[in-house]
Amino acid sequence: MVVHGLTKAFGDHTAVANLSFLVPPGSITGFLGPNGSGKTTTLGMLLGLVRPTAGVAYIDGVPFSQLEHPAQVVGAVLDARSAHPKHTAATHLQVYCAAIGVPDTRAAESLDLVGLTPAARRRIGEFSLGMRQRLALATALLGQPRYLVLDEPANGLDPEGMAWLRDFLLAYARNGGTVLISSHILREVEQMADHLVIISNGTLVAQSSMADLRNAYRSRVLVASADPARLATALAAAGHTDVQAQPDGRLAVVGVEPDRIAELAAEYEVKLFGTSVEHVDLEQVFLAMTTGRYVGTTPAYPQGQQPPSGYGPYPGGPPQQYPGTQQYPGAHPGQQPYAGSQPPTGPGGFHR
Numbered sequence: 001m002v003v004h005g006l007t008k009a010f011g012d013h014t015a016v017a018n019l020s021f022l023v024p025p026g027s028i029t030g031f032l033g034p035n036g037s038g039k040t041t042t043l044g045m046l047l048g049l050v051r052p053t054a055g056v057a058y059i060d061g062v063p064f065s066q067l068e069h070p071a072q073v074v075g076a077v078l079d080a081r082s083a084h085p086k087h088t089a090a091t092h093l094q095v096y097c098a099a100i101g102v103p104d105t106r107a108a109e110s111l112d113l114v115g116l117t118p119a120a121r122r123r124i125g126e127f128s129l130g131m132r133q134r135l136a137l138a139t140a141l142l143g144q145p146r147y148l149v150l151d152e153p154a155n156g157l158d159p160e161g162m163a164w165l166r167d168f169l170l171a172y173a174r175n176g177g178t179v180l181i182s183s184h185i186l187r188e189v190e191q192m193a194d195h196l197v198i199i200s201n202g203t204l205v206a207q208s209s210m211a212d213l214r215n216a217y218r219s220r221v222l223v224a225s226a227d228p229a230r231l232a233t234a235l236a237a238a239g240h241t242d243v244q245a246q247p248d249g250r251l252a253v254v255g256v257e258p259d260r261i262a263e264l265a266a267e268y269e270v271k272l273f274g275t276s277v278e279h280v281d282l283e284q285v286f287l288a289m290t291t292g293r294y295v296g297t298t299p300a301y302p303q304g305q306q307p308p309s310g311y312g313p314y315p316g317g318p319p320q321q322y323p324g325t326q327q328y329p330g331a332h333p334g335q336q337p338y339a340g341s342q343p344p345t346g347p348g349g350f351h352r
Ligand SMILES: Nc1ncnc2c1ncn2[C@@H]1O[C@H](COP(=O)(O)OP(=O)(O)OP(=O)(O)O)[C@@H](O)[C@H]1O
Pocket: 010, 013, 014, 015, 033, 034, 035, 036, 037, 038, 039, 040, 041, 042, 184
């Protein structure tokens, strides 16, 4: 699936502006943005339900309207509440089987796939929102599509339902399927997505593989020592060059366990005052990206892409520039957003 220059204006309000992104085949791509950022409108344009003001969207190389058997190419879950409340789950699916030209037997098979067989004869009006989400997914699966487009499918799912959906989509992608799943909560897709497209105010903020994002925002260890320069040398000699001097004199070290740092410090006779591990909360990163309040450099951008102005990875505000801040060779070009710092460890624990 490819979206290029997609734009949608409703009167004088531009809901989606010149949006371009790619959903890698075989991936589960999380389509993230705050409420009202234009996700549903974009998915509507991708699925031929909303006419773009400008731009194009392709599924399997062609616009949706040119797919010969659309239900056998792409299944969509857009509004789980749209099913008729008086219909039973089985009847609902049989109606759709007829509409898309697949055998009736697909209804029972799809119900089984989503674990709804016991509710086949129950009226949809009695279903919980979670059951409706499963039914909507069963409907999307009738044509055995290679692509799934899901708009906030986690709404109404309890944690067990979420875990089930995650496992289902992972298996679907493992079998060669491609998934585009929208959410306004990164945590909902974090454990299944291998690719992310993040929008805010209808424009692209970032697209990246999950691995690159995680790599760009790894946990780090802050080390207070008597001789930071010597400790940096010790680390570099051991091949650890992702080291940055902090304004307060500590070293920020990425990719090395505190115990190993302590070993190297001992070897080089550098006295340690304490270490603390800072973990990155990716949800914070996402919020920082989409609120646009933070300014800074971004390691999350794939090469060749420029971050939009106002974007930056500093949830705590723009990075402070201290005179004399020293950058060690091989260190990261910028700091990263760290949340949930653990208390310093070791004798004489170091405080900012
Ligand atoms: N048919 C419409 N007419 C006018 N404005 C619309 C229409 N559909 C969407 N919008 C507006 O476009 C913007 C984007 O809405 P959209 O539903 O695409 O966002 P979203 O990211 O899916 O949000 P949510 O998570 O709340 O569903 C919003 O400001 C919305 O009010």
